[in-house]
Amino acid sequence: MRIVTLAAAQMGAIQRSDSRKQVVARxxxxxDQAKAKGATMIVYPELALTTFFPRWYMEDQAEVxxxxxxxxxxxxxxxxxxxxxxxGMAMNLGYAELxxxxxxxxxxILVDRSGRIVGKYRKTHLPGHSEFDPERAFQHLEKRYFExxxxxxxxxxxxGGLFGMAICNDRRWPETYRVMGLQGVEMVVLGYxxxxxxxxxxxxxxEKRLFHNRLSVQAGAYQNACWVVAVAKSGVEDGFPMIxxxxxxxxxxxxxxxxxxxxxxxxxxxxxxxxxxxxKSTIFDFKxxxxxxHYSRITDQVGVVLPPE
Amino acid sequence: MRIVTLAAAQMGAIQRSDSRKQVVARxxxxxDQAKAKGATMIVYPELALTTFFPRWYMEDQAEVxxxxxxxxxxxxxxxxxxxxxxxGMAMNLGYAELxxxxxxxxxxILVDRSGRIVGKYRKTHLPGHSEFDPERAFQHLEKRYFExxxxxxxxxxxxGGLFGMAICNDRRWPETYRVMGLQGVEMVVLGYxxxxxxxxxxxxxxEKRLFHNRLSVQAGAYQNACWVVAVAKSGVEDGFPMIxxxxxxxxxxxxxxxxxxxxxxxxxxxxxxxxxxxxKSTIFDFKxxxxxxHYSRITDQVGVVLPPE
Numbered sequence: 001m002r003i004v005t006l007a008a009a010q011m012g013a014i015q016r017s018d019s020r021k022q023v024v025a026r027x028x029x030x031x032d033q034a035k036a037k038g039a040t041m042i043v044y045p046e047l048a049l050t051t052f053f054p055r056w057y058m059e060d061q062a063e064v065x066x067x068x069x070x071x072x073x074x075x076x077x078x079x080x081x082x083x084x085x086x087x088g089m090a091m092n093l094g095y096a097e098l099x100x101x102x103x104x105x106x107x108x109i110l111v112d113r114s115g116r117i118v119g120k121y122r123k124t125h126l127p128g129h130s131e132f133d134p135e136r137a138f139q140h141l142e143k144r145y146f147e148x149x150x151x152x153x154x155x156x157x158x159x160g161g162l163f164g165m166a167i168c169n170d171r172r173w174p175e176t177y178r179v180m181g182l183q184g185v186e187m188v189v190l191g192y193x194x195x196x197x198x199x200x201x202x203x204x205x206x207e208k209r210l211f212h213n214r215l216s217v218q219a220g221a222y223q224n225a226c227w228v229v230a231v232a233k234s235g236v237e238d239g240f241p242m243i244x245x246x247x248x249x250x251x252x253x254x255x256x257x258x259x260x261x262x263x264x265x266x267x268x269x270x271x272x273x274x275x276x277x278x279x280k281s282t283i284f285d286f287k288x289x290x291x292x293x294h295y296s297r298i299t300d301q302v303g304v305v306l307p308p309e
Numbered sequence: 310m311r312i313v314t315l316a317a318a319q320m321g322a323i324q325r326s327d328s329r330k331q332v333v334a335r336x337x338x339x340x341d342q343a344k345a346k347g348a349t350m351i352v353y354p355e356l357a358l359t360t361f362f363p364r365w366y367m368e369d370q371a372e373v374x375x376x377x378x379x380x381x382x383x384x385x386x387x388x389x390x391x392x393x394x395x396x397g398m399a400m401n402l403g404y405a406e407l408x409x410x411x412x413x414x415x416x417x418i419l420v421d422r423s424g425r426i427v428g429k430y431r432k433t434h435l436p437g438h439s440e441f442d443p444e445r446a447f448q449h450l451e452k453r454y455f456e457x458x459x460x461x462x463x464x465x466x467x468x469g470g471l472f473g474m475a476i477c478n479d480r481r482w483p484e485t486y487r488v489m490g491l492q493g494v495e496m497v498v499l500g501y502x503x504x505x506x507x508x509x510x511x512x513x514x515x516e517k518r519l520f521h522n523r524l525s526v527q528a529g530a531y532q533n534a535c536w537v538v539a540v541a542k543s544g545v546e547d548g549f550p551m552i553x554x555x556x557x558x559x560x561x562x563x564x565x566x567x568x569x570x571x572x573x574x575x576x577x578x579x580x581x582x583x584x585x586x587x588x589k590s591t592i593f594d595f596k597x598x599x600x601x602x603h604y605s606r607i608t609d610q611v612g613v614v615l616p617p618e
């Protein structure tokens with residue numbers, strides 16, 4: 001047995017006017033709760049420090065940049081790092097990253113139980129659009145404010161296990177999990193901000209959005225025989241509702257814990273990384289069963305190529 | 310609207326002693342029921358004409374070959390082709406194929422409403438093993454009796470739609486659906502024979518097997534915005550139980566019809582191929598969102614490559 005006592009730290013709404021300091025205080029409270037329940041790792045959502053700002057159309061770059069972190073940790077987030085280290089708790093945290101070169105990414109980091117940053121991941125699959133779209137019920141401007149990530153999907157050795165990261169829309173893409181599965185990943189951690197209604201289809205509401213969240217995460221876990229934890233920022237931010245539904249899914253694809261609210265809410269589950277062994281050595285023993293000679297379209301073409309008429 | 314009125318023709322058990330003629334009579338009865346319900350396409354299971362013979366260890370090649378078809382149609386199956394044509398009904402049919410060159414495949418064909426065979430698919434992902442395995446509760450010798458398919462996953466234009474095929478274990482592999490999704494597939498048809506208990510894990514029973522069946526099929530449909538129909542051969546064959554659970558899943562990943570028995574049972578649903586348009590042009594508009602530069606492991610490596618120590 002190799003147990004990670006995992007805390008999924010769902011966060012409720014963060015209003016546009018909330019400061020990083022206020023948010024970090026909530027995150028510290030979740031961390032204290034996690035410690036009380038014996039957690040050895042805590043996972044926070046995507047863009048955990050601010051409201052989900054890509055819903056706002058901005059033209060002033062200084063205003064855009066105000067949502068980004070220029071270093072990590074920084075003065076506002078240092079208390080998270082210090083407390084996690086003092087608790088011996090690994091941590092995953094999503095934030096908007098502005099690099100010294102002026103590049104913008106939707107980023108997450110992995111911090112081990114000793115407080116060392118062991119990995120950085122930059123979101124690959126940016127959803128939404130880059131220009132103001134008057135046909136949408138609301139904007140989703142991730143393609144405006146971020147570049148696509150340049151990290152790919154690495155897997156890191158940490159605290160005796162194999163960990164990978166993804167962010168939000170990445171979870172809907174089977175390539176995300178498979179690239180990590182091919183590196184033996186035992187646990188994928190990811191955060192998300194998902195509007196409760198499809199901005200382009202009013203009759204696609206929260207029930208279907210929660211269903212797609214579960215379906216994507218469960219399939220990724222099962223098909224790669226790994227744990228997946230998906231953690232929401234949820235609730236109503238300045239009038240815009242987002243789903244909760246944070247999940248911990250085992251390597252059989254089964255939900256072992258699921259959030260019930262759209263508030264700050266902690267899920268804790270003892271995840272045995274050795275539960276990945278059976279699937280990885282039988283039905284999903286890739287080396288015996290995969291047939292890459294028939295997969296070439298997956299990496300040869302980006303979009304659809306229809307068969308000849 | 311481009312409606313395919315789809316009949317999923319689940320079949321109950323076929324005993325080892327049942328003749329092709331007996332089985333085809335059952336298949337014709339299902340076809341008649343499908344016609345009465347207005348079906349324009351019928352989908353039969355994997356290896357629909359015989360018992361699931363890979364559970365039997367055989368050393369005599371003549372005995373093995375007795376489970377294979379040397380041509381299609383042949384005398385036993387011609388009535389299926391003739392009746393489907395007279396009904397103007399497209400058809401998908403799985404069978405064990407022995408080629409003139411002596412090659413063995415687990416095969417399915419696609420026949421259009423005019424009775425023309427438009428496509429042949431040979432199973433890519435063979436599960437199981439090639440030698441007798443005394444540690445299993447029962448044998449699953451697909452790797453003994455078949456070669457891996459050499460067709461890849463083509464998509465065919467047929468009767469105004471874009472169709473692809475898969476077989477059984479293929480459905481658990483996201484690559485299967487993605488390769489077809491990259492060709493714009495609108496409907497994937499597949500059959501399966503799935504033992505009710507994992508031969509290597511006695512506590513993995515029919516509930517979990519049905520769950521994995523649903524999960525894999527629903528994820529493939531959602532993530533490629535296509536219809537998927539998965540049709541079981543089910544019931545107890547010479548003492549060996551197989552799950553039913555045949556499904557029709559829409560391009561949102563939702564189950565619209567599901568079998569309730571382990572017998573011959575028909576599901577009929579009017580599937581609008583235009584229901585694929587929304588997903589294919591928004592969240593799964595591949596050309597806008599896929600990042601193939603980060604997927605290279607999927608086609609570069611067959612098995613797991615662990616990160617460096």
